[in-house]
Amino acid sequence: xxxxxxxxxxxxxxxxxxxxxxxxxxxxxxxxxxxxxxxxxxxxxxxxxxxxxxxxxxxxxxxxxxxxxxxxxxxxxxxxxxxxxxxxxxxxxxxxxxxxxxxxxxxxxxxxxxxxxxxxxxxxxxxxxxxxxxxxxxxxxxxxxxxxxxxxxxxxxxxxxxxxxxxxxxxxxxxxxxxxxxxxxxxxxxxxxxxxxxxxxxxxxxxxxxxxxxxxxxxxxxxxxxxxxxxxxxxxxxxxxxxxxxxxxxxxxxxxxxxxxxxxxxxxxxxxxxxxxxxxxxxxxxxxxxxxxxxxxxxxxxxxxxxxxxxxxxxxxxxxxxxxxxxxxxxxxxxxxxxxxxx
Amino acid sequence: xxxxxxxxxxxxxxxxxxxxxxxxxxxxxxxxxxxxxxxxxxxxxxxxxxxxxxxxxxxxxxxxxxxxxxxxxxxxxxxxxxxxxxxxxxxxxxxxxxxxxxxxxxxxxxxxxxxxxxxxxxxxxxxxxxxxxxxxxxxxxxxxxxxxxxxxxxxxxxxxxxxxxxxxxxxxxxxxxxxxxxxxxxxxxxxxxxxxxxxxxxxxxxxxxxxxxxxxxxxxxxxxxxxxxxxxxxxxxxxxxxxxxxxxxxxxxxxxxxxxxxxxxxxxxxxxxxxxxxxxxxxxxxxxxxxxxxxxxxxxxxxxxxxxxxxxxxxxxxxxxxxxxxxxxxxxxxxxxxxxxxx
Numbered sequence: 166x167x168x169x170x171x172x173x174x175x176x177x178x179x180x181x182x183x184x185x186x187x188x189x190x191x192x193x194x195x196x197x198x199x200x201x202x203x204x205x206x207x208x209x210x211x212x213x214x215x216x217x218x219x220x221x222x223x224x225x226x227x228x229x230x231x232x233x234x235x236x237x238x239x240x241x242x243x244x245x246x247x248x249x250x251x252x253x254x255x256x257x258x259x260x261x262x263x264x265x266x267x268x269x270x271x272x273x274x275x276x277x278x279x280x281x282x283x284x285x286x287x288x289x290x291x292x293x294x295x296x297x298x299x300x301x302x303x304x305x306x307x308x309x310x311x312x313x314x315x316x317x318x319x320x321x322x323x324x325x326x327x328x329x330x331x332x333x334x335x336x337x338x339x340x341x342x343x344x345x346x347x348x349x350x351x352x353x354x355x356x357x358x359x360x361x362x363x364x365x366x367x368x369x370x371x372x373x374x375x376x377x378x379x380x381x382x383x384x385x386x387x388x389x390x391x392x393x394x395x396x397x398x399x400x401x402x403x404x405x406x407x408x409x410x411x412x413x414x415x416x417x418x419x420x421x422x423x424x425x426x427x428x429x430x431x432x433x434x435x436x437x438x439x440x441x442x443x444x445x446x447x448x449x450x451x452x453x454x455x456x457x458x459x460x461x462x463x464x465x466x467x468x469x470x471x472x473x474x475x476x477x478x479x480x481x482x483x484x485x486x487x488x489x490x491x492x493x494x495x496x497x498x499x500x501x502x503x504x505x506x507x508x
Numbered sequence: 509x510x511x512x513x514x515x516x517x518x519x520x521x522x523x524x525x526x527x528x529x530x531x532x533x534x535x536x537x538x539x540x541x542x543x544x545x546x547x548x549x550x551x552x553x554x555x556x557x558x559x560x561x562x563x564x565x566x567x568x569x570x571x572x573x574x575x576x577x578x579x580x581x582x583x584x585x586x587x588x589x590x591x592x593x594x595x596x597x598x599x600x601x602x603x604x605x606x607x608x609x610x611x612x613x614x615x616x617x618x619x620x621x622x623x624x625x626x627x628x629x630x631x632x633x634x635x636x637x638x639x640x641x642x643x644x645x646x647x648x649x650x651x652x653x654x655x656x657x658x659x660x661x662x663x664x665x666x667x668x669x670x671x672x673x674x675x676x677x678x679x680x681x682x683x684x685x686x687x688x689x690x691x692x693x694x695x696x697x698x699x700x701x702x703x704x705x706x707x708x709x710x711x712x713x714x715x716x717x718x719x720x721x722x723x724x725x726x727x728x729x730x731x732x733x734x735x736x737x738x739x740x741x742x743x744x745x746x747x748x749x750x751x752x753x754x755x756x757x758x759x760x761x762x763x764x765x766x767x768x769x770x771x772x773x774x775x776x777x778x779x780x781x782x783x784x785x786x787x788x789x790x791x792x793x794x795x796x797x798x799x800x801x802x803x804x805x806x807x808x809x810x811x812x813x814x815x816x817x818x819x820x821x822x823x824x825x826x827x828x829x830x831x832x833x834x835x836x837x838x839x840x841x842x843x844x845x846x847x848x849x850x851x
Contacts, residue, residue: 270843484823
């Protein structure tokens with residue numbers, strides 16, 4: 166295991182870690198593909214399930230891969246820009262939902278039980294929101310780097326897969342701003358209803374996104390600057406967790422729009438930085454489909470979900486288990502005495 | 509429970525049962541929707557998971573719905589048309605794969621373990637294939653009706669959801685012929701690679717489909733005649749199981765192309781006959797997408813699977829469990845003390 170050695174507090178340290186990201190274990194990937202070809206089914210007939218088994222092997226760096234200890238992490242943070250009225254819910258809902266997570270009442274609790282995943286909830290200074298990004302950078306460099314380091318701590322030895330998600334009133338506004346800064350286009354193309362704004366409120370939300378990006382545009386050539394100026398604690402933590410997972414050879418399942426936008430910062434820094442990540446689902450938040458196209462990622466499913474809190478990523482753990490069960494448990498043609506393809 | 513009273517052996521008896529199919533339990537569906545609106549998430553934020561919980565309530569006829577006893581049924585049959593060289597695998601593979609199911613080595617065995625489903629395998633006279641449909645009707649009326657009755661026996665009291673699938677070398681040929689007879693178009697539009705035919709062999713397969721439908725066309729105004737002339741034992745059994753499930757208020761998950769084609773016969777007989785069915789996935793077999801469009805069904809996921817044997821339908825049971833866990837286990841806004849939407 167190649168864990169980060171000490172908490173980082175500067176972007177220089179983040180960049181040093183990024184330079185160390187390991188590549189795929191092609192030998193384990195090849196062993197998975199070799200076994201797959203012997204199993205009692207026409208070649209490729211399990212489609213994406215076969216691909217998932219190979220992906221687990223490749224990025225865990227072992228064959229067979231394992232899925233005994235999946236972990237779901239939900240990072241929660243508050244956003245100064247919530248004061249601009251960009252959300253359908255008041256900012257205190259972030260802390261209320263964290264209590265709901267801790268008491269077991271949220272969707273992600275039920276989903277973790279269903280797929281037998283370990284749920285960790287990380288509350289990030291909810292009483293001290295980031296700055297309103299239309300007036301100042303959301304975070305200082307140290308705050309952003311420390312939030313990333315906090316996210317890194319979610320990755321511990323022995324975790325087989327990491328499902329990531331977030332909770333934070335106004336964070337689809339921050340995610341839209343990050344995407345606009347990273348990929349360009351119009352604010353309205355990246356801005357969606359989030360928890361449920363529509364009409365004039367949605368137009369105001371897009372205007373806030375445009376305003377924020379305009380304020381910080383000159384500094385945003387550096388994706389880490391984009392993250393600190395427009396992001397939030399929970400989004401920085403997700404970026405940190407994605408990096409630390411790569412260093413620890415832990416494959417990652419990304420959730421919806423806010424989570425994927427946070428991860429996109431890393432891909433902007435290094436085009437290979439998300440190769441160990443799959444995206445669970447296409448969110449109903451319209452910017453997500455657009456973002457996935459930019460990242461070159463095909464989500465596993467499209468259920469019209471838009472809840473965040475790692476709900477889609479956790480649901481995907483069940484699909485990974487199914488993929489792995491087929492890969493490791495199926496008989497080969499030789500074992501089963503089944504005739505192969507003719508000619 | 510409203511179980512069929514005795515095994516049927518004629519189409520007149522099948523039609524009598526079809527006339528008895530119960531409608532949706534709208535009261536249970538409404539109770540599900542009412543609870544859904546109180547749970548700690550923005551309205552609709554769990555997307556299709558919310559819809560699935562409501563569907564289970566509506567077609568089980570109770571609220572809350574249950575998912576303690578899911579059953580996966582795989583019906584296996586052999587097809588005379590296999591002698592025309594339409595499959596990449598020899599016909600003996602049907603029986604070999606049944607042995608593989610019974611010994612626990614197939615994909616569906618691993619998937620049933622993953623989602624904790626009871627697997628039942630129904631071997632249907634594998635040493636006595638149906639007639640080659642390019643020369644004669646595949647089955648007599650009595651054979652077809654008895655195969656349907658055999659499928660009905662898969663539905664027992666206490667089963668919470670039924671996942672259906674099949675195994676039968678050459679049955680994508682039969683399925684393509686059924687679809688061509690039911691929906692028209694060109695044989696090549698309904699004919700796909702199945703277990704892996706391509707090029708000239710695929711063109712020959714399409715020609716066999718066209719030839720079979722041409723032979724029986726005049727009789728195919730009756731969908732049950734289409735089933736007996738072009739189908740097979742396992743496809744008739746699936747149609748029977750779908751009907752019996754409706755009578756017993758057991759929601760059904762359909763699998764890929766062959767399974768959905770068998771069910772389509774019922775929808776051709778009664779446009780409401782598949783209202784209690786969802787389709788798990790879009791198969792890589794190209795006719796499936798086309799068939800789903802004709803049936804007005806949106807599959808849950810698209811993993812490029814094309815294995816049959818109820819593999820996709822069984823995988824979907826895990827998603828149903830997740831939907832139900834959220835519906836029954838989540839806290840309400842009032843219970844959790846979470847603020848509602850503003851304004």
